[in-house]
Amino acid sequence: xxxxxxxxxxxxxALIKEIEEFGELRSFKDGDIVMDYGKYIRMMxxxxxGTLKVLKMDDNGNEILLYYLSSSETCSMAYSCCLEEKxxxxxxxxxxxxxxxxxxxxxxxxxxxxxxxxxNYIMRSFNERFSEMLKSIESIAFHxxxxxxxxxxxxxxxxxxxxxxxxxxxxxxxxLATSRVVISRLLKILENNGKILLYRNEIKLLHDFD
Amino acid sequence: xxxxxxxxxxxxxALIKEIEEFGELRSFKDGDIVMDYGKYIRMMxxxxxGTLKVLKMDDNGNEILLYYLSSSETCSMAYSCCLEEKxxxxxxxxxxxxxxxxxxxxxxxxxxxxxxxxxNYIMRSFNERFSEMLKSIESIAFHxxxxxxxxxxxxxxxxxxxxxxxxxxxxxxxxLATSRVVISRLLKILENNGKILLYRNEIKLLHDFD
DNA sequence: TTGGAACGGTGACAAATGTTACACAGAAAC
DNA sequence: GTTTCTGTGTAACATTTGTCACCGTTCCAA
Numbered sequence: 001x002x003x004x005x006x007x008x009x010x011x012x013x014a015l016i017k018e019i020e021e022f023g024e025l026r027s028f029k030d031g032d033i034v035m036d037y038g039k040y041i042r043m044m045x046x047x048x049x050g051t052l053k054v055l056k057m058d059d060n061g062n063e064i065l066l067y068y069l070s071s072s073e074t075c076s077m078a079y080s081c082c083l084e085e086k087x088x089x090x091x092x093x094x095x096x097x098x099x100x101x102x103x104x105x106x107x108x109x110x111x112x113x114x115x116x117x118x119x120n121y122i123m124r125s126f127n128e129r130f131s132e133m134l135k136s137i138e139s140i141a142f143h144x145x146x147x148x149x150x151x152x153x154x155x156x157x158x159x160x161x162x163x164x165x166x167x168x169x170x171x172x173x174x175x176l177a178t179s180r181v182v183i184s185r186l187l188k189i190l191e192n193n194g195k196i197l198l199y200r201n202e203i204k205l206l207h208d209f210d
Numbered sequence: 211x212x213x214x215x216x217x218x219x220x221x222x223x224a225l226i227k228e229i230e231e232f233g234e235l236r237s238f239k240d241g242d243i244v245m246d247y248g249k250y251i252r253m254m255x256x257x258x259x260g261t262l263k264v265l266k267m268d269d270n271g272n273e274i275l276l277y278y279l280s281s282s283e284t285c286s287m288a289y290s291c292c293l294e295e296k297x298x299x300x301x302x303x304x305x306x307x308x309x310x311x312x313x314x315x316x317x318x319x320x321x322x323x324x325x326x327x328x329x330n331y332i333m334r335s336f337n338e339r340f341s342e343m344l345k346s347i348e349s350i351a352f353h354x355x356x357x358x359x360x361x362x363x364x365x366x367x368x369x370x371x372x373x374x375x376x377x378x379x380x381x382x383x384x385x386l387a388t389s390r391v392v393i394s395r396l397l398k399i400l401e402n403n404g405k406i407l408l409y410r411n412e413i414k415l416l417h418d419f420d
Numbered sequence: 421t422t423g424g425a426a427c428g429g430t431g432a433c434a435a436a437t438g439t440t441a442c443a444c445a446g447a448a449a450c
Numbered sequence: 451g452t453t454t455c456t457g458t459g460t461a462a463c464a465t466t467t468g469t470c471a472c473c474g475t476t477c478c479a480a
Contacts, residue, residue, distance in 0.1 A: 056344055058352045066347070080337035089344050113323035126336055127290035133343045134266055134299050137276070140350050141387045142268045145467070168427065177351045179468060184428060200427065200476065355437070378457060389438060394458060410446065410457060 015115040023101040028094035035092040041081040043102040046074045050098035051159050055091045055175070064140075065152075065175040066090065067132035068159055076129040079122065082108055095159070140177075146186050148176055150210060153196070153203065163205040225325040233311040238304035245302040251291040253312040256284045260308035261369050265301045265385070274350075275362075275385040276300065277342035278369055286339040289332065292318055305369070350387075356396050358386055360420060363406070363413065373415040 011019070025048065028034060035041055037057050045052065052069040054077075069075060069092075081088055082105035111118040139148050152172065156165045173183040187203065190196045197204040221229070235258065238244060245251055247267050255262065262279040264287075279285060279302075291298055292315035321328040349358050362382065366375045383393040397413065400406045407414040 056347055056351075058348050060352075062352055064347065064351045076336070077340050080333065080340060083333050084337060086337070089341060112329070119322070123290065123293050126286070127294060127296070129340075130287050130290060130343075131299060133340075133347070137266055137274065137343070137347055137350065138268050140347065141266075141274045142270075142272055144465095170427075180428085181430090181469075182467065185430085185467095188429075198428085354435095380457075390458085391439075391460090392437060395437095395460085398459075408458085 010121060011117045012115060015111065015118055018107070018111070019101065019103070022107050023103050026100050026102050028098040028100070030094055030096050032094045032098070033091065034094060034098070034100065035075070035078060035088050035090065037089070037091045038087050040085065041078050041088050042105050044074060044078045044082055044105070044108055045092070045100040045102055047071055048099040048101050051095040052098060052100070053093045053095045055093065056089070057091060062177055063091070063174050064177040066136055067129070068095065068155065070159060073128070074121075074125050076122070076126045079108060079125075145176065145178060145182065146189070149183065149186050150190075152176060153205060153209070157205055163209075165203045165205065166201060167203065168201050220331060221327045222325060225321065225328055228317070228321070229311065229313070232317050233313050236310050236312055238308040238310070240304055240306050242304045242308070243301065244304060244308070244310065245285070245288060245298050245300065247299070247301045248297050250295065251288050251298050252315050254284060254288045254292055254315070254318055255302070255310040255312060257281055258309040258311050261305040262308060262310070263303045263305045265303065266299070267301060272387055273301070273384050274387040276346055277339070278305065278365065280369060283338070284331075284335050286332070286336045289318060289335075355386065355388060355392065356399070359393065359396050360400075362386060363415060363419070367415055373419075375413045375415065376411060377413065378411050 023046070024043075028050075034045055034052060047069050049071060052075070054066045054069065054075060055063045056066050057063050075090075075092060077090055078088070078092075080086070108122075112122065113119070139151060143151075149172070152175070153165060156167070157163055160166075169183045169187065170180050173180045176183070187196065187198060191198050195206055195209045197206065233256070234253075238260075244255055244262060257279050259281060262285070264276045264279065264285060265273045266276050267273050285300075285302060287300055288298070288302075290296070318332075322332065323329070349361065353361075359382070362385070363375060366377070367373055379393045379397065380390050383390045386393070397406065397408055401408050405416055405419045407416065
């Protein structure tokens, strides 16, 4: 098994060897569920290729986007879950084709003291996840829906590297925890202002998109 | 320096000894700022007595409550900040009289591999903080303001152990990231429904408060 | 090719929240 | 005691967001 160059870069050789030995490469297709709400998590996913979308659900099945993980990032919440044998409080879905390296839960703790680079990676990851969550809270608590929508579209563009975003209004509404009608309305306003172009299942961001 | 019995309970003797040697006991009064937005954090606060309130601010000075820390709990975000020499993204304020044990940042990392009980404590703490943040996001994203207000009052009651909550409508509005008028309005409705009694700077929760 | 499902546009309206303005009461300062 | 400040009550209104209803279009599968 090969791990991506950017990971190899930060890990010491002995750790890379262990990752190659114990890590399991898994592939997912768009929409596949990697972790689910209420399920026990026995491995920590390390994103090798593609994007992993992490969501929070409430009891009524409403969802809201927490953050995206891309190459070489990992989900710290899975880490916590593994150590404490806890059920997942979040759901993770493949966004497009995805490859992860699944690190078995018994190695997580072992490597922490054995490999400083692993410890640093984990700690940095906790930190980044906290920041993402704070950004998410800030967005929900302080910004109006139109701003959040714009930020959402920008993030999608950044992750995909394309100005043509493939998504239905339904999906966007779900991830922003609102309704389809509201999103359609706001998108139409953006289109009328010359910021975007709307097609079925696709949104094109124009040059002067903020 | 003495650390509280509930902490002594979970730490091994050698670690307790180190905490006594290197930890610094600090006292704060109601409203004192323990950590501030944008400041570098060089110690991790371990709450010994009282309650520590943790807030997120946006660029316009708006604040929103993230969670409360009580005895024997700690702020994992401070931990992350210490390790990476990062500025704090949150603000922590003493809620009533507060005593903390300040753990110097150079010990944090050292103890992680030296004392399994410390590692477990830190990991459990990360986990709890993630849960609190998720709860916070769920509350903001999915619940209406009246429900959030009720949850807020309950939490205040739990932390203070008293049904008489000392707070102005202004303060509550700030922590829920809304305006005073809105809070006054909702509180008045609760009073008219026989759930609470309103006084100046005080709210009494009645028996059938949900 | 046809029927249904998914997608999106839009009007009308409801509900929740935000804003402004002002009045008054009690506490604190002088 | 008078003034000043802070906290609260309330009306009126604006804005934002949510909901329902209905329509036409596009896509896909039987």
